[in-house]
Amino acid sequence: MARDFSPRESRRPRVAFFGTSHRFGGWDFLRWLVMAVILFEALVLGGRAFGQDTNTLQIIQQLQKRIDELEQKVKRLEADKEGRETEQSRAREAAAQAQQKAAELDNKLQALEKARAQDAEAAEAKSKEAQRAQERVSELDKKLQGLEQQREHDAKVAEAKATNAPVITVGEKGFSVRSANGDFGLQVGAVLQVDSRTFLDEPGVTGNDAFLLRRVRPTLQGTLFRDFDFLVMPDFGPSTPVLYDMWLNYKYKPELQLMAGKFKSPVGLEQLQADRDLTFNERTLVTALVPNRDIGFMLHGDLFKEAISYSAGIFDGVGDGRNNTLNAATQNYKAYEGRLFFQPFKPFSEPGPTPEPASAVLTALRGFGFGLGGSYQRLQGTNTTDLPQTTGGSLPGFTTDGQQQFFAYNPTNKATVLATGEHWRLSPQAYYYWGPFSLFGEYVISDQQVTRTGAGVQPNVRLANTAWEITAGWVLTGEEASWRGRVVPRHNFNPFQGGWGAWEVVGRYSELHVDDAAFPNFADPATSAHAANEWAVGLNWYLNRNVWLKGSYSHGWFEGGGGKGTSAPATITRQDENVIFTRLQFAF
Template identity: 25%
Template sequence: MKTISSLACSASIAACLVTSHAFADNQQDSALLKLLQEKGIISAEEAQSLQAEQARRAQQQATVSMGSKGLKIESADKQASIQIGGRLHADYATHDHEAFANQEDAIDGTQIRRARLYAKGKLNGRWKYVLESDFAGNKVSVKDANLSYKLTSAPITLTVGNQKHAVSMEVEESSNDIMFTERSLVAALTTPYFDRAIGITAASGGSNWHAKAGLFGDGISNNDADEGHGFGARASFAPVLNDNTVVHVGASYGLRKTSDDGLANGKSPSFSYKTTNFSDLKPVNASVADMDKVEIGVFEFAAMHGAWSVQSEIAANNVSRDSGDDLSFSAHYVQLGYSIFGGQRRYKASEGEFKYFNVNTPFNASTGDWGALEVAARFDQIDLEDDNISGGEAKRFTLGLNWYLSRNMRVLFDYSRSYDLDGGAIQNDKGEVADNIDSFAIRTQWAF
């Protein structure tokens, strides 16, 4: 009877010890086994057996962590994982401009610009996956949805699925990390046709360089039976790269061929920009009929030294039409940032882009820590005038103040003025081309 009781006790102890780490750590478990052995409840052999089983189970248990990068679960052998995260961008915007004759006033107010959740991780060591959806605007849209494999024979990663084209440093950078609430006027040439689409890319990178190229169909939201296709390639090199200083140069090329119904990446051919995402006010706007294909070339320069950072791109595209001469549009920007109270931007050479802002001391009112501040300025210009297309020209400058409370939270304040407007469709109540459109935007951002 005692033997049966001893076996039952041993089994119960084993179940408690090997199936949970919530009640005790290894040292406590060892102390408990030693105590049970001293009291004669279990033998030395049984104690050793339980310890061995506990160690074996511990090696097989997944690890769970929660931090600045979200919730992560990883297998004991580190060959499989899943990470859950997201972002929330809550915006407010208002405008000041003269009365328009043929255009409604800019829309002011609030908007959830982005509300995304993602799951990403790895499988069997070399496979990686990501699935991200956006719930902003009372609708669901799929952003990144792809699977990657790192080759064993070469330092190349292949990615298949919905993903960004390899065009433009600014487009490749996450909206969580860009210096202002919205991207520059260069985005009016790039994002309509060279943002996300379903395709395959090959990428490689080293300690101070990166290269990426891919072939694409249309975006995941396009349901056309006969879709268009595109190509994108981008490369960058950092001749100076250390913890405090970065010099970056790069270039990219993109091509997009329209579908049989004249759509390019599921969109009607046009180039424009809005003062804010939901303003519905477009200082320049060029619609292009009979577009056959669009090509774009982008040249990049960026640098960082301590608290200072600068980034610039020059973009030019060529639009081929089935009827009419080819068109050429261009845009460029230069932006400058300076961080106060410590912290600096993080540069990732293997992807050729700036990542999140490193905050030395997160915000904590009780200890008098206020995070970091970044003052920023940007000048950009766009020209959508060529041949019989009068989409307009515009210049713009933007002043920004970014408050980084932590790695995961920041508040952005932007003031922009669009000026020297020429051509385009917006006229004031005197019948003249409108000018000096001012906008002010605030964004509260939370991302992990």
């Protein structure tokens, strides 16, 4: 409690003067006391004066001095009294302020105690709420664990279902079905080529101009147990259906694979290009001297990210430009064929937006490749099937771009020509692809030992026939050209949306030379040419990935010969060949 320091009036004494009661304080009493002392001294001094008869003036002066001193003391006492009263007033004010401060502190203390009590209540409430939340979290954890277990179970069930469920795809690459894990797959494709050939300036020759189904080839390919691939491809374009490809390939790894069945021989560069990817309707004269398709086994693979590719196989063996359609060997000795191809810059990756000069050069050379293909076989003297020996018959000889025959082993005395002894081929080859530009070429030498039976038997003679070609192209719309795969337009043909596909101009030149020793004992110089030359230009329109339109013009001329047949395929060597080709191709 605050103490009350204010003076109390009841403590002052009361004194009565002249019938009047006065209340005196300490200072009033002192004042009256001083006055009484002065009066007493005056009386004493007065008595002495009157009794001793001294100097009155001197006494008065002393009294006056004494009165002044007493008045000064009184004033000092009054001043001290006023100072003490001021201090008491300040003390009272300080006491009042202290009392007020104490009251404020009491109020704050009460407020703090109240707040503490409220905080305690709130903390207790929060503690209870936290406890309830913890209990809720525990419940949710249990539910979450249950859901995770259920999800894992569902995932396992879904995975089990997905493992057995096939994946079906229908698109621009055809129709395919495969297992979810990729171990098994089946894809259906097709190639349809509708051609026209128009020969210029060939009066008297019938049957040349024609529309024809050049190739009608459904394909069935797939994968078995992930590592085994297969392909089946018949051709219904010819009058008699032919099984062109049927093989099984075991892929131990990209570097080591084994192929068995009927497939393309690994010798000629242009011959190895897929039929659907040809820039012209027909291949050049070079392919007349390399094997087409054969039956056998072949090891092959790609090393160092395709920097090196190799193929080495053993086959039944076929003649120049031939396809093994008999599904049988023509003699006991087998053919050994192989190819080694280098793409030294292919492993280098594409550069960034601002490539270094060296990196840009390496990238520009990624599409460069070169190699060598070859074959060797020792033939028996009874083999006639592999030689192009029938003029205008079922085994045509070397043919032109327009598929007209210009050479056959058909001597003047009508004797039979046989292939015997060694037969070897070599084909140095190269290509270069960079952006829209394409260029490839190859040279082939086919060294064949032959003999003749019947009238005028001739000793064995080695005939070395040669051919070479070069082909170039430029995609006008800027798409990338490629050896393995056709041009894929950036914008498919759709005039309503401003898409016009891709356009490419192409050109080529090729020659084939028959060994002079073939005439006249093994070939008739009156009907078979010593050499053939051909150039062609064309324009290809890729409407989309699956549909092409082609148009080209081919001009061919001959050295030697003078044949002019009257029916197709005739022996045409007397005049130049001029042909306009068109093709509508659908492939997927």
